[in-house]
Structure formats: C-alpha cells, structure tokens
Amino acid sequence: MSIFVNKHSKVLCQGITGTQATFHIRRSLDYGTPVVGGVTPGKGGEIHLGLPVFNTVKEAKKETGANASVMYVPAPYVKSAVKEAVEAELDLVVCIADGVPVKDMLEINHMLSGSKTKFIGPNTPGIITPGEARLGIFPENIHTPGSIGIVSRSSTLTYEAVIETAEAGFGQSTVLGLGDDMLIGVDFVETLKRFHEDDATKAIIVLGRLGGTFEEVGAEFYKSLENKKPVIAFVAGNAIPFGHKMGYAGDVITKGYISTQDKKDIMQDAGMIVVDNINDISIELAKLA
C-alpha cells in the first residue's frame, strides 16, 4: 500500500518531449513506474520513449485510462496545463516546475477546490512510492519499500530524511514533497490524513520550515485524530534572525510573527515527536522499532 500513487496508477507526463521530462521519465520507466503516455500539444501521434504522445490530456485519458499526471512544463505554462488535467478529471497532478507566478497559483487552487483533482507542488521533487512509482525527480536509488511515510516542504531535506530512515533500518511507504513555494496544493493535512488511512504506513516523518503556517494547521489536524500514528517532526529555520528579509513579509501581518520555535512547540503540543537536529530522526525511528 501507499498514498496517491502505486504500481496500479496510470501515469501521464505533460510536456513529455522536453529535455528534463525525457531524462526523468526514462529513469521513472526504468524504475518500473506505470507511465502510459505523454502530452505535448502539436506532437500528437508521435512515439516518445516508446510511449504514445497526445495533443491533449483529455485525449490521452480516453486512450490510456490515465488517472495521474506528472508535469515538467515550464512555469509560465503550468496554469493552462493544470486546467487541462482538472477538466480531464485526473486524480492527481504533480508539478515539478519552480517559479510559478503566485497569481497563477491562486487561480490554480481556486480551480482545484471543488474538483476531484489533487495537486502536488509546485517546486517539488515530486512523489515516490518505492519499488512502484516515481513521479518527479527523486534520486530513486536512495529509496527502499517500507513502512515510513515522509512528507516535506523542502525538496532536498526530503532526501536527508530518506537517508535517515535507511540508517534506522526502515524503508518508505510513500515520500512526497509539498513544494517550497509561497503557495502550494496538497498540504500536511491532506497528506497526514492519507498516511493514517494507509495500512502500510506505520510512522510518519514531517519536515517543515520557517514561513507560512502550514505546519501549524497540520499539527492542529493531527491533534484532532483519534488513532494517531507516531509522527517525527523537524522544522528548519531556527538560525534566521527576526526581521531578516528571507521569507514573505505578508506572513507577519496576516498571521502574526511565528518563529521556528513556535512551530515546534505547536507540533509537540499536538503529540508529534519534534527533533532539533535532522540527523536525530534515525535515533527516534530506532526507538519505534
């Protein structure tokens, strides 16, 4: 079992004929990911990486039965690509691009609310269910199938957490990056909910960071759960001085200033095991064994 994607998924690649898409889809195919086709407007009818290419997502879905998409389209085109995926009623869209304009994300999230499509990203390494499916740019060789779910707001810290699980002798059920941008799609709440519904996931690693209040909202949700799976949490950003221009100035005025320590306190209060050092995750995991 897993969340969002597994070996039974039928994955499309939007923008499949691009350089990055070609590099990563080839790797994903080698990994065994069930990729069934690709979409590049104007290149319908071609075969790329042994896969059929379609002009539209709708057409691709009709021909292949696809239910998920990983898009490698450049930031300015993300909005229209998501629109297509939402209209074709795909279950999942994973968006790797960084630099998607904030206004486009506002419109994308507006489009998504009330649709059946879930959107992971943007600016994410994607999602991987080890041994089954890789949608994105994860270095697949560090992953092994197992029982730890990992969800992160930071791309590279995700890899660090994967290495930690291996260190403690565990594998991963599903690993996903929520994305590093100002606005994101799928959040901690949605992910924690799914990890709790997934039998294969025995414990969860949550990686947060300074900025926004995504961790707090996730912690509130976790607090409300009756049967909690253990969550080990880390939040990066202790060393950033107050008032430094890093981060979004609007956070302060919309939510009041929230420090990394505040986040950690809220998460601890919700029942999560909070570590101060990311390399302590393996120690806490070992205790769970």
Add this chain to the structure above:
Amino acid sequence: MNIHEYQAKKILQQYGIRIPKGGVAYTPNEAKRIAAKASRSGPWVLKAQIQSGARQKGYFLEKSAGPRGGIRLIKSRRDILRNAEQMLGSTLVTIQTGPEGKPVSRLYVEEFSKIARIFYAGIAIDRVNSALVLLVASIKNESITNIAFNHPDKILKINLDIEGDTKPEQVKQVMDFLKLPPKSARSLEILINGLHRAFIDYDASMIEINPVGVLKNGELVAVDAKISFDDNALFRHPEIAALRDDCEVSERELQAAKYKFDYREFNGSIGCIVNGDGLALAVMDMLRVKNLDTACFLNVKGGVDKDKIASGIKIIMTNPRVEGILINILGGFLRCNLIADGIIAAASEVGLNVPLVVRFEGTNKEDAREILDKSKLPIILADTMEEAVAKLAEAMEEVD
C-alpha cells in the same frame, strides 16, 4: 522585487488613488523647483527614496547630513535646498537596512498633507488559505508590525476575489471598522478597489499604503506606498522589471541573480553552498549549534552546468566575511560531479584560502568524490550533514 515609494505612488495614482502633489528630485535645485510647484507656501516633505521602512526614525552615516532622519518636514523655502543637499548622496541607516545603510540618490518632494487621522491599508497573500487578503487597521502610535504581533485582532482581514472588484459590502465593512465619516465613502471605495486591481494587474505579492491619511474634507490620501512584485511574474511586466534599482542589491546578490541562484547574506563567518532553501535553513541551524554563524548562503537549485556552478562558488569564496565554507549537496536533479568540477574550476581561479568541507549525497556522488580526491586540493570530505558541520567547526578551530 521592490520599487521606490514614488514609483509605487505613481502606479496607485493610475487607479484614481489620491497622492500628495510632488515629484522626484535627483539634485537640490530640482528639489527646490518641484517644491515650488507642489505648494506655494509649504510646508513640504523631503523623503529619501531608499527601499526601506522606518525612514523617518533612521539616521545618516555622514555628519554633513545633519542629525535629522530620512523623512523631513520643511517649513521654509530656503531650508529645502539645504536639506536636499544634506540628504542626496548620503547614506541612510534604518532598522531595516542594516548598519551599512543605503545610499540616497533621489528624493521625493511633496506638499505636506494636513491630515486628521491615519490608518493602514494593504493587500497580502494568506498562504495557508491560498487567498488575497485585504488588511486594514487604525494606526496611532504603534507600527503595523507591532499591531500584528501584539493585537492581531485589531487588524481587519477580508478575503478578496481574484477577479472583479471588491464587493460593496466589503467596502462598507471597512468603513464601519475604521469608523470613517460618510463623506469618506467614495474615496475609500476608490482606494480599496485601486489596491485590489493594482495587485492583480501587476502581479504584486504585497501592496501597502502605510499610512492612508484622512483629510479634513474626508478624502483619503496615500501618504506612503510600497509595492512588492512577484519575481516569478516579472516576465509579464517588462515595464516593472525595468524599475529594478541595482543600488538596492549587493554586488554579489546581483551576480548570483544573473545565474538564477538564490543568494542571501547574514552577519556570520561561514559561507554555505546548498541545493535547496530548506537545506540551507537546516545547515544554518546546525552551524548555530556549533556556535558558527552564517555569512551567506548560495542555493544553486537544480539543473546547472559546471561554469555556472564555478561562478556561484566564486561569489562565496570572494565574500570577505567568509572564513570557512560548507558545501552540502543532495543530488536529485543536480548531479554531484558537476558541483565537484565547479569547485575545482573556482578554486583554481580565485584560490582556496579557507577551510572547505564538502558533503555529497545522491546522483553521481562517487564520481564527485573521486574528482575532488584527484584534485589534491585541501578539501575535507564528509558523509553526513552533521559530520560536515563538525569537521568544519574543527578545521576552523585549527585555523584560529
């Protein structure tokens, strides 16, 4: 990206928002001329155009600039020239600029607006709810940041649609919250709709009128204005991108931006090169535990070539604050061997005079380690992030 007050005011004026009469001056004589046009008998306000808040409470580094701050109320005509001379070309320090301050190359010269009361109005993005929020608060002596921090309930927050105008009932809500007189109604409607439309039209990430002044006749005037734009949307607004003021960014930041790297400076002594924002934060946290503070970090993100990496590394190596370097790369997109090649290219060009610890993980890490080994450069290799930080701390002590 930020722009100057006078540029922001000009944009807001397009939407019918009233701004005080005035103009921008690059020389004292220009200041005098604009002042005469703005108001016959004064008073006037001279405002240093640097991209920072709290300019009034700031001070100039140069004694010749006099003891007054970056915003000066001028009552007599002959004082305009003298004050403009003092301010132009001097360096203004505020709580936001850091101790080095920012050079003042232009002034905004305005008529002084007699105002009965002031309030804050702005639009920002509520990240968790993925919404535009209109923020309004009465301001007396406290700054808006302090109000947000200490009495968040004193800020009215209203979600706005991403299309169309602000709804009349929302404008009414603001009227009631601020207890504005009925004669301000029309002016408030223009102000809020103007903010709203400007935000959408220009892909802003934040707009603030801080403060809005209420004139005796009830009309509202933007006494100050600040607009931040979404860097990722500047491709849609070349006219805004052209307003970028390179004086506002350090030379090294400019260099990094050229290669689309993210570069930040702090007050410590360690230079970090990473490939991720969160990773940068985590490394900084770990350094702090070892009593090491960060001088700067460079996030090289993904998909780069050897030459770009070398240029990025050079930015760090040539920062005079840097007494030790930590490179922590977790290759996904980014192949570690490219970084290794980049390190060697940069070191051979600018030399390596400080301890350098490198930790690679992920795509092509073995190749990368081999490249560094073969180079015979005094580079310390580490397997984990924790080990890298520990080894750097050790090496720094040896240097001392």
